[in-house]
Amino acid sequence: MPIDVKIKKGLKLNLKGEAKNSIEQAQKSKTVALRPSNFHSLVPKLVLKEGAKIKAGDEVFFSKYSDKTRVVSPVSGVLKEIKRGAKRKILEVIIEADDNIEYKDFGSMNPLESESSLVKERIFSTGLGIFLNQRPYNIPANADDTPKAIYISAYDTAPLSASYEMVLKDKAEHFQIGINALTKLTGGKVYLGVDKQSASFLKDVQNVELITISGPHPAGNVGTLIHETEPMNRGERVWTINPEDVAIIGEQFKTGKYNAERTVIVTGSAVNENNRKYFKTIIGSEVKSFLTDFEENSRIISGNVLTGEKVESDGYINFFSNTLTVIPEGNEYRMFGWVPFKDNDIHSASKTSLSWLFPNKKYDVNTNLNGEERALVVTGEMEEMMPMDILPMQLIKACMAGDIEKMENLGIYEVVPEDFALVEYTNTSKIEAQEIIRNGLDLMITEVG
Amino acid sequence: MNWIRQKIDQIKEPFEPGNKLEKYRPAINALDTFLFVPDHTTKKGAHIRDAVDLKRTMITVVLALIPALIFGMWNTGYQHFTQLGENPAFLEAFLHGAYKIVPMIVVSYAVGLGLEFAFAIMRGHEVNEGYLVTGLLIPMIMPVDIPLWMVALSVIFAVLIGKEAFGGTGMNILNPALTARAFAFFAYPTYMSGNKIWVSEASNVDGISGETILGSLAANKEVTYNAAEMFTGVIPGSIAETSTLCIVAGALILILTKVGDWRIILSGIIGAAAMGLLLNALPSMGVEGNGLTNFPWYNHLIVGGFAFGIVFMATDPVSAAQTMKGKWIYGILIGLTAILIRTLNPAYPEGIMLSILLLNVFAPTIDHYVIEGNIKKRKKRLDMKSVKTA
Known part of the structure; x- marks a missing residue:
């Protein structure tokens, strides 16, 4: 049983821009990128130098603190570029892909x-x-x-x-x-x-x-x-x-082959309908190899609208993402938008909008914050979005205060940022709940391990 | 609409970062965001956000207060004229009340928002919308003849000591509006209690007496009002507290929009009814009781400030208990203590103000025990686990 x-x-958020149920082979991505930041807390040690020839399955970098945590190349080709940021931190390792992938045989x-x-x-x-x-x-x-x-x-x-x-x-x-x-x-x-x-x-x-x-x-x-x-x-x-x-x-x-195939769904209201479907591609591929037809002034998200990460149209899809969502940017002013029961076409889980009367309506969403960040005032709304037996507001406050004992007591081990995505979405005070939880978890890693 | 936006952007130019008026930005932003929801987009975390924001929430509370406020204006005039033996038209009564009350509201908003803006500029954060509600509540719970400078002083006390001293909106222990009233109550008792203050100009005009119902009961006098009058609110009292009918309308707005927590309202009523029933039963237990204890329990719910307090003050999410279970306990205790203070303490014919302030202080303690319950469950799970593996 x-x-x-x-x-x-x-x-249950119903959004416009659903994809068709059809799978297509994406264009070949000329380059792929491996980004250490996709593996939280991993500090990379590179194995290869720029210009090295590699096969799919060859090690590219490993964790400084555990050499068994390895990231291998999803394609064969040449290590084209190592992009670094401040303090020489490795941002991206770009690999130029061969036309036909050559696999290392395990x-x-x-x-x-x-x-x-x-x-x-x-x-x-x-x-x-x-x-x-x-x-x-x-x-x-x-x-x-x-x-x-x-x-x-x-x-x-x-x-x-x-x-x-x-x-x-x-x-x-x-x-x-x-x-x-x-x-x-x-x-x-x-x-x-x-x-x-x-x-x-x-x-x-x-x-x-x-x-x-x-x-x-x-x-x-x-x-x-x-x-x-x-x-x-x-x-x-x-x-x-x-x-x-x-x-x-x-x-x-x-x-014996490391076939890093990734099926990505391209979705969201800012993508043309013909482009909204599943694509077979490779982990870390170029976004433009499957996102071809979308509106200007939109945001491309590697992942879903709640937990994904913003990427550029000439960028790469994240290692773990199998969703690419494109929605319009919301950088517009809205007159008297705070009046209750006005603008009901913007989804709200709160009853100060009439949108709750239409639970099956599909919404066209954008990235507007719909307000400004404020002090935490309203209580009870976070609990509605938290199915676990966890006190969400108290845990968030403990994380903000960095109170390790309290975080532990309130169940920090049971949650990750994505569990607070809806709390963040519905929050009246527009607090960054996911980041607060992430920082809390990072504090636990350094203090408790 | 576009040209308005352009005009505002022009006006805001000197306030932009790097320009000379930069530090006054919160003030100009507060005004701007009342016209337009800003073009801010999500930077971190979820890329989309709910349509609700604190402005919308606070405005909903203001909307819920409007019925009681309008009734209060009319009732102020009505009480005044009927005590003089006149029979005023609706408009005449309403205008008399408005003439008295609008200046109080203006003073409350001007002084309070002035302070809020000043603190926002000083501390470099945006102006929080909480005062929109507080600023309206303060005049609504005052006697109508209170001098305007006392309103101003109470507002200053509430904002400075009640709120900003604790760190501003969201951090205060006590409900700011009740803090203002408590300040006035203890600083200027002759203007806040007694028999001569509840009807407009009662202290100047001999013909007007206008005791509140609770006042007469405390003095062991007969009550001349019937239950229907108590419920509709055609009785003397603080400006907007009298009409249970209008308060129920406000309560419905709060509950249906989920802005006010129904748990607190319901449990408060349960608590008050329970205490009322208990006190009503005293004679059958051989205790004589007094006029207030023998006042029928259901009437306790519709006279005085109880209904207004439990609907609009006790539900203030910042000063109330914040956990779900905590809200039930908090509400019931407010109901119990409100009626207890009202009936058994001869110094205070009304108890709701003090009982809410008292429970505001204890709300964190209530929450503490609810949270401990959650923690214990988790610890128990861990203990069970270690017993199993040991």
Whole structure:
């Protein structure tokens, strides 16, 4: 019997600009970028110099503090440029891709018939370990840990997000092998969260503890699943991984090739309808290789509108992103916009707008802040967006004050910034909840570890 | 619309960063943002934001206050003229009240917003909208004949000591409007209590007496008003507190827009009703009680400032309890203590002001225990875990 996770608190945001359910091969990206900032807290040590020739699967950089945390090249080609910022900090490693990718051969391995230690060794030595993220803190997994469980959410409830039925359509076999490999990494269970409504192959995956999810966002967040099944306690470690990355691991075990294929959904109201669909591309590809037709004065987001990161049209998609959302910028003045029940075409979870009368209406959103930052005044609204048994306002205040003991007591280990995305979205005082939580987590990393 | 925007941008030019009037930016911004929601876009975190902001929230509270305010203006005139034996037309009564009350509102806003602007400029933050509500509440809970300079002084005390001393909006312990009233109450008791202040010009004109119902009860006199009059509010009292009907209308606005927390309102009523019932039962327990304790419990809910306080003051999110469970406890305790002070303390015929201020002080303590409950659950989980693995 699957575990049923049903969430009531939260918000289902219906936005305009949904993508079609069709997959297309993207144009070949001439270059790809690996950005150390995509791996939070990772301090990179480069293995290669500019001009080096590499194959797909060759190591590019590793973590200064753990040489088993490695990032390998998704393509074959030439290391073209290392972009540095202040204090010579590495911002981007740009690799010029060959026309035909040449793969490093890792040999095949059947994880079910192999020793756990060998499976783990292979995952971390060949750079697959970078796909695993650790809770608490949402940082790259440490190869020396044995997590109490591994969580995969194959149901993204965020607005305009990709459907994993589409993403994993032709990858069922690789996905299963990947799962088999993951079971060797933990003494506990591998949890797989799926949409309760769907009837896809995901419900038939073996060697997992299935979780059927229903309810509004953030029902599909990994944090919600962890909280509902095996909540995090002090000192515990859990690993999380995205579904498509499980398939990459599976394929590498089967064929010996690191095929860093990424299925990206291009979505959002500022993209022309013809361009709104799924594209098969490579991790870290150029945005322009699949985003071709969009409006001016818009914002390109690698990820979804709640948690993504702004990228430029000549930039690259983030390592973990499988969503590219483009929405109009909102840099316009709006007369008397603060009058209650005015401008009901702008979505509001608050009842001071009439938009709650139309729960199924699709909204055209932009990036306007719809107000200005203010002191925290209104209470009770954050709780409506927090399905976990956590006091969101008190935790945010503890993070702002840097009160480590209080943060720990209030459950900082159970959350990551994305769990506060809706709190941030609906907040009357326009506080940056996700950044406050991120800073709180960073403080915990330095003080507690 | 575009030309207005251009004009404003022109006016704002000297206030832009780097120009000489830069430090007065918060003041000009406060005025500008009342015309236009600014063109600010999201910089960090979520790229989209809800349409709600603090201005909208505060304006909603102001809207909820309007029925009680308009009724208060009319009732001020009505009480004045009827006590003189006249039968005023609606407009005549309303204008008399407006003539008395509008200057109080103007003084309250001018003094209070002046201070708010000054602090915003000093501290370099934007002007918070909270005073829009406070500034209207303060005149609404005063007796109508209070001199304007006392209103001004109360406002200064409330903003300086009640709010800014604690760090400004969002940090204050006590409700600022009630702080203003409490200041006036203890500093100028002759203007704030007694029998001669509740009806306009009662102290000048011999024909007017105008005790409040609670005042007469405390003096063991007969009450001449019936329940319908108490509910609609055609009775003497502080300016906007009398009409339970209009307050209920305001409460509905607050509850439906979720700006005011229904938990506090409901639990406050439950608390007051419970205390009223208990006191009503005293004679059957062999205790004699007094005029106030024997006053039917349901009437306690509709006279005096109880309804106004529980709807508009107790629900102030900054000074109330902030946790969900805490709000229930906070509300019930306000209800209980309000009626307790009202009936058993002869010095104060009305108890809601003091009971809300008292519970404002205890709200963080209530929250503390609710939060401890959440923490204990988490610790218990950890303990169970370590027992299992040990």
